[in-house]
Amino acid sequence: MTSARLSPRQMIDRLVGFDTTSAKSNLALIDFAEAYLSGHGVPARRTLDASGQKANLFATLGPEAAGGVVLSGHTDVVPVEGQSWTSDPFAVAERNGRLYGRGTADMKSFLAVALALVPDALAAGLELPIHLALSYDEEVGCLGVGGLIADVKANLPSPRIVIIGEPTCMKLVTANKGIAGFETRITGKEAHSSQPHRAANAIVAAAELIGYVARQAEEKRRTAPHDDRFEPPYTTFNVGTATGGTALNIVPRHARFTWEFRLLPGDDGEEILARFARFAEQEVLPRLRQAAPEAEIVTEALARVPPLVPESDSPAEALIRLLTGVNRAEAVCFATEGGLFQEAGFSTVICGPGSIDQAHRPDEFIELAQVDACEAFLRQLIAWAAGNP
Secondary structure (H helix, E strand, O other): OOOOOOOHHHHHHHHHOOOOEOOOOOHHHHHHHHHHHHHOOOOEEEEEOOOOOOEEEEEEEOOOOOOOEEEEEEOOEOOOOOOOOOOOOOOOEEEOOEEEOOOHHHHHHHHHHHHHOHHHHHHOOOOOOEEEEEEOOOOOOOOOHHHHHHHHHHHOOOOOEEEEOOOEOOOOEEEEOEEEEEEEEEEOEOEEOOOHHHOEOHHHHHHHHHHHHHHHHHHHHHHOOOOOOOOOOOOEEEEEEEEEOOOOOEEOOEEEEEEEEEEOOOOOHHHHHHHHHHHHHHHHHHHHHHHOOOOEEEEEEEEEEOOEOOOOOOHHHHHHHHHHOOOOOEEEOOOOOHHHHHHOOOEEEEOOOOEHHHOOOOOOEEEHHHHHHHHHHHHHHHHHHOOOO
16 A cells, blocks of 8 residues: 655644643554555554553665664653643644644654655665654653664664754754753651651651752852853753642651753763762751651652763764754753764754744644745755765
8 A cells, every 4th residue: 555645734734633642652643654654665663662552663764774864753742731722732723824733843843744755755766764763752751762772773774863853943953951850759757746856747858858959959050160052051950849748737757859950961960969869868867767767768760861962073963064054053951862862872963843932832833934944954865865965
């Protein structure tokens, strides 16, 4: 069976129409993409999560040879619950030169243009392969792409260049901050609130630890070497959630909070975590154990994504400059899968349509002009890979 040819606009409609919120399965979208590729004679490889309900997809256009270019993007999107949308977030609405829908900017439009141009790439007679990489669970800590990278490293000819199509308004980006996210759980000891001397208050301990995170944030703001490519130009911290206790008149036994830092390239994330652990072990926990020898403070990593670091003599950067004529590389503060590809040995940059300013918001949109710019760029890439720069 031959797949129907879809325009980039039609492909955006199809991909946005799949509700791939990270908490849900992405298999319907992966099934569609795999069937579409198969209809054009392109086989694809899946790597699954432990549940079998989420999958990465990797496909090669052109020769099965080393040295190709990966076009990479995540299939999951953030939730729409609690947001006020003026149209169905999972049905593209076109208004005033914009396409509205969840994932239009972040980042299904890039994947849609790449998929739409599959017939053109196949007809071009590629001398170097162009690979398509679709991942899951990027929005909750880049949890999925590691399996895809491991599969490529172990079983396939090694690509040379990776282009992450996150929304950069088609600007060349060679650096992004990393992210490390944690949950800290405190176990103290309950007592009647009239007898706090017999208890170990887990919420008070959590407040001390949260205060320490806030002090770390201020220290980084004041003393970290500023990198003016980033806004803000230092490692940042956030406490995202905090819960604990059962009633006003019970000293709480349990508390927990989640926190993160967004790491500037070159900053030491392990040292940041080690300092937090020392404060917890040496300052907070001894006070808890005065009344509760069984008290504990446990910190569990939820996500660790390395920053993307500018490379000297980067093949990926050189290719983007060749195809676009840009002479300036930029940096972004949001985390991407780029650092994971880079750690695996692939020269990596970020360049994709749309603006991160529109991501994660109600009425997320992408300008049609950005879709056109992405299509023009990928057509140049196809010509280059076919030996016709």
